[in-house]
Amino acid sequence: MYAERINALPPYLFATIDEAKAEMMNKGVDVIDLGVGDPDQATPEHIIESMCEAVKDPVNHKYPSYSGLIDFREAAATWLKNEKGIDVDPVTETLTMIGSKEGVAHIPLAFINPGDIALVPDPAYPVYKIGTQFAGGTPYIMPLLKENSFLPDLKNIPQDVLKKAKLMFLNYPNNPTSATATKDFFKEVVDFAKENNIIVIHDNAYSEMVYDEYNAPNFLDVDGAKDVGIELYSLSKTYNMTGWRIAFAVGNSDIISGLGKVKSNIDSGAFDAIQRAGITALTSSQQCVADMNNLYTKRRDTLLKGLNQMGLDVKPPKATFYVWAPIPEKYTSIEFSKLLLEEAGIVATPGVGFGEYGEGYIRFALTRSVERIGEAVERMEKLEL
Structure with missing residues (x-):
């Protein structure tokens, strides 16, 4: 029925993540979504x-x-x-x-x-x-x-x-x-x-x-x-x-x-x-941009502190609102993302979803409050990696 160009497409990464997230939420899990890079703050x-x-x-x-x-x-x-x-x-x-x-x-x-x-x-x-x-x-x-x-x-x-x-x-x-x-x-x-x-x-x-x-x-x-x-x-x-x-x-x-x-x-x-x-x-004044960057800086630092305490060697990014984190070698990026979602209720994007050279990493988006990111860190620290 579909054209070959459609049949050749892999499932769109973020749509697949949304489906997995919805499944966990339907089970009553309090999901903290650090997956898709969609700002959580209102337009100025x-x-x-x-x-x-x-x-x-x-x-x-x-x-x-x-x-x-x-x-x-x-x-x-x-x-x-x-x-x-x-x-x-x-x-x-x-x-x-x-x-x-x-x-x-x-x-x-x-x-x-x-x-x-x-x-x-x-x-x-x-x-x-x-x-x-x-x-x-x-x-x-x-x-x-x-x-x-x-x-x-x-x-x-x-x-x-x-x-x-x-x-x-x-x-x-x-x-x-x-x-x-x-x-x-x-x-x-x-x-x-x-x-x-x-x-x-x-x-x-x-x-x-x-x-x-x-x-x-x-x-x-x-x-x-x-x-x-x-x-x-x-x-x-x-x-x-x-x-x-x-x-x-x-x-x-x-x-x-x-x-x-x-x-x-x-x-x-x-x-x-x-x-x-x-x-x-x-x-107009670009102060709203500076204010958002200050907010993301606090979120970044909260997440990095937790990830490094877990033993993941993550360097502070100088830009974007993403953290690209290496994962333990015993996991694939999909396995590790699945672990985070099913055992900690945290959505993170598997690196392989961005291409084969993304394997070995997951991406966190800094699109939740400092408090929610801190809660995500607390949940991750309880995981046995």
Whole structure:
């Protein structure tokens, strides 16, 4: 009945986790969900108020522009200049997206022909690989290993692969490993992409989720980056707007145009009222972002203290709201996640769900209160590992 591309899909990781969680809750278990990375805090009030006003305005009830409101794109470009020191043209180098997931999934349709290769990190957000496969392309896995600081080893990619490679997906700060990249690494990527004629897609959804005065470098801040790639920014995690579905792409005008052509044939753009709220988020005080990072820092430190007391060697992440924890060698990541759920009522994501090189790890999301994370730690400390 289904097309081959659907039949070839594995079960979507988070849907499977939701099913297991629901089963335990139906048994009366008090489940602490540290699995899916969905912020538990409300969207800041000033953004909500802006949305309410925009919804009441009939001018926002029509079909939106395919490329997004020029006001939103100008706000995005101004935010990028003020916060990152990066210049982009709001007309030709900026595009509104219905969340960055939509952009990631649609980009291969613009640039991948059947038989072409996309360089895809592993472990990684599953949509990089799935989007490539939907476009008829072949994902080539770039392992993210601890010994390489969870950065891909570009020198290890075979020449026969590079001849067919059209795209490269990157994501730093990284989901799921919480690893960060240096500006030197991004410079290496730019040189590599120019040498091999590869388009770079840097998914920068966690750019603002940083701790301990760390500032994450930006791909577009490197000389020549705009010649080879684009960067995707999401309002989802930064402003607790996951369900609103609003993001933007910036960078190379030809790549932006290609993504725009796909979108104009597939969707009708983001609801103008949501874009108006996005303008408010980007142009107002960013204190709400700093406040959230302070909250996540406390949660991170509570979880890390407990995990290390259990004997799991976990380093403090400098960014994202994830903790990537190595597990005891006698367990697979699925077995360990199952143990946590069934014996402690804790949801954590098995590393293998992000790809084969995620085996040996689990991912915790810092999306519950300090008190609930402390309770999760107490439950885990009672487990016999």
